[in-house]
Amino acid sequence: MHQTYRRLIALTLCAGLITTAFSTQSEKLWQVSYADTTVSSDDQAQIDDLNNQYEELEEHQKEIQAQIDAAKSEKDKYLAEKNQLNGQIDNTQAQINVLTDKITLLDNMIAENNASIADLEEEIDKDYEIFRQRARASYMSGDSSTISLLLGADSFSDFLMKADITARVAENDREIIAGLEANIAELEKLQEENEANKADLNESKGTLDEKKQQLNGQVSQIQGQIEDIDALQKQYEANKAEIDKMMAQVQSEINDIYASYESQGEYTGGVMTWPVPGYTGITSYYGWRFNNTDFHTGIDISGSNIYGQNIVAAADGVVIKAQETYVQGVGYGRYLIIDHGGNISTLYGHTSQLLVSEGDHVTRGQAIAKVGSTGWSTGPHLHFEVRENGTAVNPLSGYLKP
Known part of the structure; x- marks a missing residue:
């Protein structure tokens, strides 16, 4: 034209x-x-x-x-x-x-x-x-x-x-x-x-x-993989000093996060929702492991085809940490921390993807991340922690029921 x-x-x-x-x-x-x-x-x-x-x-x-x-x-x-x-x-x-x-x-x-x-x-x-x-x-x-x-x-x-x-x-x-x-x-x-x-x-x-x-x-x-605890133990025993130093640094960073945040309101969540719906297999429990040489601060939930499955909030709360960056083979990898009030919080480690950001209000059962194998991990799983006043406690002692 x-x-x-x-x-x-x-x-x-x-x-x-x-x-x-x-x-x-x-x-x-x-x-x-x-x-x-x-x-x-x-x-x-x-x-x-x-x-x-x-x-x-x-x-x-x-x-x-x-x-x-x-x-x-x-x-x-x-x-x-x-x-x-x-x-x-x-x-x-x-x-x-x-x-x-x-x-x-x-x-x-x-x-x-x-x-x-x-x-x-x-x-x-x-x-x-x-x-x-x-x-x-x-x-x-x-x-x-x-x-x-x-x-x-x-x-x-x-x-x-x-x-x-x-x-x-x-x-x-x-x-x-x-x-x-x-x-x-x-x-x-x-x-x-x-x-x-x-x-x-x-x-x-x-x-x-x-x-x-x-x-x-x-x-x-x-x-099809799940967390290989035998392989994790071999890695730990072969590099104990280095891994202990690494984990001490990670725990220090986690402690700093809790020290800088004041929990809001009272905890009214009661028994929490299981964080990975449909997957109840526990590959590593809370407490001492590897012949009483390593203290595990949470529980590991795993199972066949768990990679990429939804991780949900165990109770209502506010995201106080959404750690996107990580070094493969070190610490929790990509993880979240949620405050539920009353100085009760949960941590979700080794995720492949985060679906929420710091400051977000989340509700019980809401998808917040995807299961992965980031950080120090030998297979896809969720490392789940419950903390009281910043100190890890056994999630299966009143907070969670498989």
């Missing part, structure tokens, strides 16, 4: 049909500014930033795989896969999040461009109708040359007045044409941007589908 407009404008200009009698319509210009119609630099910067994030995550994924491939024996490879699998899952999930954000942004950019294109096309139609009427009026009125003005004027002052009107009309006509040209050029630019964004969108959606399949494959590798 706009190519046709360009040709008609050019033909009209060549015919000299725009320097004619006065028309009030020519004074109205329909222009849409560059800032109103183009994708903002902020949007493009976000796209560039998301692309960079994705590339960094892709490089990290290759590094993780390289560590697995570098293992010499099958046993070493199995252990490497077990240790790195959570990192792979987290990394793939992060890539999925980045791609999802990018797709949303591209969808918005395309929608904004479509709206701007519709507005421009409407303005071009209006401008062209004004231009067409002006050209027709010019043709019907005949040539308005300087000689015609001079011969048709009653006096020299009359000639000057007509010449001034003609000059003003010609300038308005030139502005109409300039506006049409600018809007048509802008329309073509937006259409080109949309085609590029649509191509990027389709590619990103394809990559997203691949990453989701990759994530499903990674998760399926550990769906």
